[in-house]
Amino acid sequence: xxxxxxxxxxxxxxxxxxxxxxxxxxxxxxxxxxxxxxxxxxxxxxxxxxxxxxxxxxxxxxxxxxxxxxxxxxxxxxxxxxxxxxxxxxxxxxxxxxxxxxxxxxxxxxxxxxxxxxxxxxxxxxxxxxxxxxxxxxxxxxxxxxxxxxxxxxxxxxxxxxxxxxxxxxxxxxxxxxxxxxxxxxxxxxxxxxxxxxxxxxxxxxxxxxxxxxxxxxxxxxxxxxxxxxxxxxxxxxxxxxxxxxxxxxxxxxxxxxxxxxxxxxxxxxxxxxxxxxxxxxxxxxxxxxxxxxxxxxxxxxxxxxxxxxxxxxxxxxxxxxxxxxxxxxxxxxxxxxxxxxxxxxxxxxxxxxxxxxxxxxxxxxxxxxxxxxxxxxxxxxxxxxxxxxxxxxxxxxxxxxxxxxxxxxxxxxxxxxxxxxxxxxxxxxxxxxxxxxxxxxxxxxxxxxxxxxxxxxxxxxxx
Numbered sequence: 001x002x003x004x005x006x007x008x009x010x011x012x013x014x015x016x017x018x019x020x021x022x023x024x025x026x027x028x029x030x031x032x033x034x035x036x037x038x039x040x041x042x043x044x045x046x047x048x049x050x051x052x053x054x055x056x057x058x059x060x061x062x063x064x065x066x067x068x069x070x071x072x073x074x075x076x077x078x079x080x081x082x083x084x085x086x087x088x089x090x091x092x093x094x095x096x097x098x099x100x101x102x103x104x105x106x107x108x109x110x111x112x113x114x115x116x117x118x119x120x121x122x123x124x125x126x127x128x129x130x131x132x133x134x135x136x137x138x139x140x141x142x143x144x145x146x147x148x149x150x151x152x153x154x155x156x157x158x159x160x161x162x163x164x165x166x167x168x169x170x171x172x173x174x175x176x177x178x179x180x181x182x183x184x185x186x187x188x189x190x191x192x193x194x195x196x197x198x199x200x201x202x203x204x205x206x207x208x209x210x211x212x213x214x215x216x217x218x219x220x221x222x223x224x225x226x227x228x229x230x231x232x233x234x235x236x237x238x239x240x241x242x243x244x245x246x247x248x249x250x251x252x253x254x255x256x257x258x259x260x261x262x263x264x265x266x267x268x269x270x271x272x273x274x275x276x277x278x279x280x281x282x283x284x285x286x287x288x289x290x291x292x293x294x295x296x297x298x299x300x301x302x303x304x305x306x307x308x309x310x311x312x313x314x315x316x317x318x319x320x321x322x323x324x325x326x327x328x329x330x331x332x333x334x335x336x337x338x339x340x341x342x343x344x345x346x347x348x349x350x351x352x353x354x355x356x357x358x359x360x361x362x363x364x365x366x367x368x369x370x371x372x373x374x375x376x377x378x379x380x381x382x383x384x385x386x387x388x389x390x391x392x393x394x395x396x397x398x399x400x401x402x403x404x405x406x407x408x409x410x411x412x413x414x415x416x417x418x419x420x421x422x423x424x425x426x427x428x429x430x431x432x433x434x435x436x437x438x439x440x441x442x443x444x445x446x447x448x449x450x451x452x453x454x455x456x457x458x459x460x461x462x463x464x
Contacts, residue, residue: 020049036073037338043068044331048380059320062327069330073337080333081326085290086204090149090197090325092293094317096275097152099300103268103307106156108261113139113160125251129173133180134236136161140185141232146272148194148293150422151321153185162431169250176243178431179440184235186422187444190412191228193219194279194289196422197325198411201382202404203289205332209390210400216279216289222405222463226456227412234451238444264307271299271307328383341387345395352396359461361398362406365389366457369410370449378411378420402464409456413445 028042043065050061070078081087100106113135136157143153161181165174189196193203193216207213261269278285278292301310335341352364369389373381385407393403416438417423427437 017050017055020046020053023049033338033340033343037340037343039072040334040338040340043072044335044384047327047331048384051380057320058324060323062323062325065327066323066330069327069334073334077334077337078330079326080208081204081329082322084204084208084326084329085288086200086207087322087325087329089194089200089288089290089293091319091322092290092297093148093194094152094319094321095297095313096272096293096300097147097149097156098313098317099297099306099308100147100268100272101156102313103264103300104262105265105268105272107160108265109139109160125168125249126245128251129168129176129245129249130240132164133176133240136164136177136181137184137232137236140181140183141188141191141228143185144188144192144195144228145276148196148200148289150186150189150196154182154422154426157181157185158426167251170246172243173245173249175432175436176239176245179243180236180239182426183239183441183444184232186420186426187231187235187412187448188228189422190408191220191224191226191231192216194293197321198378198382199408201325201328201332201379202386202408204329205336205383205386206390206400206404208329208333209336209387213288214401214404216282216292218283218401219405220280222459223408223456226452226459227409230452230455231412231448234447235444238447239440242440242443267305268300268307271296274299324379328379331380332383332387335384336387336391342391342395344388345391352392357461358398358402358464359457361396362402362457362461362464365403365406366410366453369407370413373411373414373419374416378414382407382411399464402460405460406457409453413449413453415442415445 024042024046027045028038031038031041033041046068047061047065050056050064051058066078066081140153140157143157147153147156158178158181161178162174165177168174168177186196190199193199193214199219203214275292275296278287278295279289282289300306300308301313352361356364369381369385372385386404389403389407390400392398393400414420414423417427417434423437423441426432427434432440
């Protein structure tokens with residue numbers, strides 16, 4: 001199992017369950033909270049331990065978490081995550097990704113990019129490599145706009161990158177063409193509200209705690225220029241620096257292969273554009289982003305008009321991740337209901353200078369979240385830290401949106417595979433080992449922290 005191979009060492013994974021039980025018992029009887037709050041923290045600690053160790057699948061741990069919450073508190077709390085529109089946004093996003101694959105649009109897009117980039121430059125292999133790296137990475141960023149689940153985008157884009165890389169005789173070039181697009185489509189998730197699961201978790205908890213929502217267009221305007229376009233350039237630059245082409249690089253010459261779109265590919269593209277149009281215009285109609293994903297899923301499955309049979313499409317989609325998402329959202333709701341979030345927020349208030357500027361406060365929030373991610377995965381961190389930060393912002397009189405977006409920026413700073421299921425999926429393609437992945441991801445993250453994070457936090461501070 002790939003997930004298990006990138007968690008704790010194999011001879012220690014068997015200790016994960018008893019260690020989780022011990023951690024839960026220690027928290028339950030040692031935390032300075034009332035019985036309900038301490039129990040909530042104990043369940044959270046137990047589940048996070050299993051998620052970090054990957055001793056069982058995250059979805060199975062999610063089901064276990066839901067059961068524990070139901071027994072300890074109420075079925076209403078346990079199933080609260082399934083009532084969140086954020087959970088169903090991911091569900092419809094999975095259907096969108098499968099429909100895009102079935103229509104052939106993803107494969108056609110890869111052929112079209114390769115054709116346009118390489119047709120006139122095959123005589124200059126190094127230049128071909130640079131153009132392919134930028135072209136495929138740009139396509140990875142554009143996919144963030146139309147496919148709401150990072151894992152799906154990686155599954156769509158990685159085979160294209162691998163196939164293109166086979167044309168070159170140097171392994172470092174093949175690695176560069178693989179890392180560039182998949183890291184951009186993963187890390188670019190945080191530039192768009194519908195781009196990835198952590199964003200959707202933040203949205204779900206934000207709606208639950210505040211009773212308000214975050215506009216897709218507002219998130220896009222504030223985040224995409226730096227965390228989207230800026231991160232594209234930084235990622236491509238870092239990947240190219242790490243995987244420069246050798247002087248004797250050769251590339252296999254091929255004829256142009258990109259044919260015109262067929263009926264299904266054209267229709268799927270129109271359906272995706274319709275979904276994006278719903279997201280972009282949310283300030284006008286006020287509809288939740290789930291409606292855009294739902295629209296694409298419905299159009300793609302319509303008889304005669306659609307591109308895939310609904311039953312066949314759903315049968316090929318792995319919906320187990322929904323149990324993981326529902327559990328994460330339920331934990332966030334539980335931490336809020338039991339006042340754990342409020343208590344931790346009060347402690348955070350004692351650390352943050354009360355007279356500090358908003359930029360300094362956002363910087364502390366950023367560092368706090370990045371450090372927390374060394375202990376828990378991105379989604380688990382979102383479930384724990386979002387209610388705490390929102391309670392902290394409310395108590396301190398800070399604008400809630402900049403704080404929530406700062407958390408999203410911090411969650412996009414991974415170093416190790418256990419911090420994200422998407423990184424585990426990248427390892428599953430068996431082109432790189434964990435050490436190589438950690439090296440590249442860490443380099444991209446450090447460059448982003450140094451070059452882009454101050455700019456992004458500055459923008460949020462000015463707007464806030």
